[in-house]
Amino acid sequence: MPDAPGLELIRGELEQSHPGAVLDTGYDHGQATLVVDPAKILAVLDWLRQAPGQEYDFLSSLHVADYLPAEPRFGVHYELLNRDRRERLRVKAMLREPSSLSLPAGAGAEQLPEIDSCVELFPTANFQEREAYDFFGIVFRGHPDLTRILLPEDYVGWPQRRDFPIGGEPVTFTYNERAYG
Amino acid sequence: MRGRQLAARDLLRGNLEGEELERYVEERVVMTNFEKMLGWARANSAFPLTFGLACCAIEAPISLVTARYDLARFGAEALRASPRQADMIILSGRVSIKMAPVVRRLYDQMLEPKWAISMGACSSSGGMFANYAVIQGADKFMPIDLHIPGCPPRGEAVLYGFTKLQRKIKGNPDQGWRARYGANGTEEWAQGEPSPDSVDAYGEARRLVHA
Numbered sequence: 001m002p003d004a005p006g007l008e009l010i011r012g013e014l015e016q017s018h019p020g021a022v023l024d025t026g027y028d029h030g031q032a033t034l035v036v037d038p039a040k041i042l043a044v045l046d047w048l049r050q051a052p053g054q055e056y057d058f059l060s061s062l063h064v065a066d067y068l069p070a071e072p073r074f075g076v077h078y079e080l081l082n083r084d085r086r087e088r089l090r091v092k093a094m095l096r097e098p099s100s101l102s103l104p105a106g107a108g109a110e111q112l113p114e115i116d117s118c119v120e121l122f123p124t125a126n127f128q129e130r131e132a133y134d135f136f137g138i139v140f141r142g143h144p145d146l147t148r149i150l151l152p153e154d155y156v157g158w159p160q161r162r163d164f165p166i167g168g169e170p171v172t173f174t175y176n177e178r179a180y181g
Numbered sequence: 182m183r184g185r186q187l188a189a190r191d192l193l194r195g196n197l198e199g200e201e202l203e204r205y206v207e208e209r210v211v212m213t214n215f216e217k218m219l220g221w222a223r224a225n226s227a228f229p230l231t232f233g234l235a236c237c238a239i240e241a242p243i244s245l246v247t248a249r250y251d252l253a254r255f256g257a258e259a260l261r262a263s264p265r266q267a268d269m270i271i272l273s274g275r276v277s278i279k280m281a282p283v284v285r286r287l288y289d290q291m292l293e294p295k296w297a298i299s300m301g302a303c304s305s306s307g308g309m310f311a312n313y314a315v316i317q318g319a320d321k322f323m324p325i326d327l328h329i330p331g332c333p334p335r336g337e338a339v340l341y342g343f344t345k346l347q348r349k350i351k352g353n354p355d356q357g358w359r360a361r362y363g364a365n366g367t368e369e370w371a372q373g374e375p376s377p378d379s380v381d382a383y384g385e386a387r388r389l390v391h392a
Contacts, residue, residue, distance in 0.1 A: 151314070152279045159313040168311025 001087055007032040010054070010089075017051075018043050023094075031090060038076070038093040042116045045091065048080060049121060056080035056089055059122035064132040068162035072096040074113055074138060095138065110137075117143040135160035217351070223268070223294065224350040225256035227343075230267035230287065235274025237301040237333040242271065250336040255343060264290040269346070272325075273333075275303035276316045288323045296346060299325040300339060302332045324362050 002010060004027040011022050011034065021044050024035035036044045048056045061079040072094040080089045098111035117140035118125050129140040130149040137158035140146055148155060157164060188205055191197045197205055229252075233242055242260060245252045252258055261267040264287045276284055288297060299319050302308035305328045307317035319325055326349060329342040359365050375383075 150279075155278075157313075164313065166311065167313035168307060168315075169317045 001030055002032045002089060003027075004032070007034070007089075010034070010048075013051070014044065014047065017047060031088070033090040033092055035092050035094065038095055038115050041076075041078075041091070041093045042118060042121070045078065045080075045118055045121055048089065048091070054082070055084070056082045056087070058083055059118070059124055060088070062118075062122075062125050062128040062132065064136045064138055064160075066136060066160065066162045074136060076115055076132070076138060078118070112137045112139045114139045114141055116141050117146075119143055137161070220351040224347040227257050227268045227296065227347070227350065228259045228261045228266065229257055230264055230270045230291070231260040231262045232270060232287065233273050234276060234280065234284075235303065237273035237303070240333040240336060241273040241300050241339055244336055245339055250340055252340070252343065255340075255347065257343065264288075265292060267291055268294070269296045269298065271298045271300050271339075272304040272319050273300045275308060275310050276319050276322075277314050278316060279314075281316050281319075281322050284319070285322050294350075296326045296350065297323060298327045298329060298342060298346060300329045300331075300342075301334055302330065305330065308332060324364070 007025050007027055011025050014022050014034075018040055021037050021040040022034055023037055026033040026035065034044070048054050050057075058081040059078060060081045061077070063077050063079075065075045065077065067073060067075060074095040074097070076093045076095060078091040078093075080091060081087070082089075093115060095113040095115060097113055115138060117129055119129065119140075119142070126144065127149060129138075129143055130146060132138050133140065133143075133146055134148045134151050135158060147153065151159070159167075188197065188201070192202070192205055229242065231242065232238075244250060246258055246260065257269070264270075268291070270284075270288060270291065272284065288295070297319075299305045303310060303315070304319045305325075307315050309332075311317070316322065327342055327346050329338055331338050334342070
């Protein structure tokens with residue numbers, strides 16, 4: 001793990017090579033996080049993968065979280081790993097939900113948040129980006145085959161979003177029927 | 182005992198006559214009708230489909246056919262790997278919306294008469310999975326003859342359920358489920374005219390075979 005000062009060093013180097021790319025840093029529970037401008041995510045990931053002294057060349061996980069009341073709403077998390085130094089670094093890009101007000105008149109399609117696909121850098125991201133698309137409706141630009149991976153192909157909606165209804169139906173137990181009619 | 186054996190030997194040799202023969206027939210022969218006999222045979226040879234959906238599958242097909250519970254005692258030990266050969270399907274676990282068409286298709290492919298057991302809370306009602314991905318009760322998409330409660334049901338419970346199903350099979354072989362569920366016309370067989378391409382290919386194949 002880079003510790004908190006190490007994280008600031010990475011931020012400083014990034015600030016020189018990619019000005020304005022890093023929006024924030026966070027260090028919680030021994031885990032260093034870089035919050036990155038989504039427009040520059042590919043450049044930052046590429047730099048972290050190749051720059052001498054960094055070489056985070058293993059993407060151990062890519063996942064999305066929905067921080068619904070917050071804005072921007074979606075966080076795309078990239079968990080990077082350097083296997084030689086056994087150091088992990090989390091890169092996070094926050095995405096806004098495109099407002100439907102900006103839709104051109106008559107556009108029927110749903111507006112989805114977009115970010116560049118990192119399949120070219122990390123081939124393992126292929127399925128994980130499809131999963132993120134499947135459950136959160138994040139569109140990864142440049143993905144070779146961005147289709148649903150776990151849910152049925154004709155599924156409607158993005159079920160892991162926090163404003164998606166949980167589903168199911170109430171079970172009527174005999175006890176409740178007797179007690180409450 | 183020895184006397185019965187000797188009587189059977191005499192019958193086979195044709196040495197039994199008159200009153201002895203009458204008594205022999207009264208003792209040994211059971212009269213029934215064909216329907217009852219057929220139901221008895223079906224109930225004691227209900228072959229389950231080799232099929233598991235989730236954790237209940239550990240209990241139902243796996244531990245049930247092994248020595249401790251030994252479903253073979255009830256004539257259901259021959260797990261068939263093809264729905265065309267199976268008489269009974271045990272839905273052992275939650276049915277997700279992606280799996281439901283597959284399960285329904287397997288059920289449609291089974292030859293009649295056929296029976297379905299919904300085993301455990303999940304396949305009967307969705308169980309703890311009250312969410313977007315799991316069907317809240319398998320009887321929403323296929324007819325279920327028997328529900329076994331439990332999470333998972335113990336082997337004894339499944340055996341008890343199976344004996345209940347046997348009673349059902351003996352009592353009423355034609356369950357009339359197509360009428361109850363309005364499912365007439367869901368039988369799977371080829372419908373409509375074959376395409377010209379397939380007719381040509383079939384004719385060509387026949388010519389090659391018979392040439």
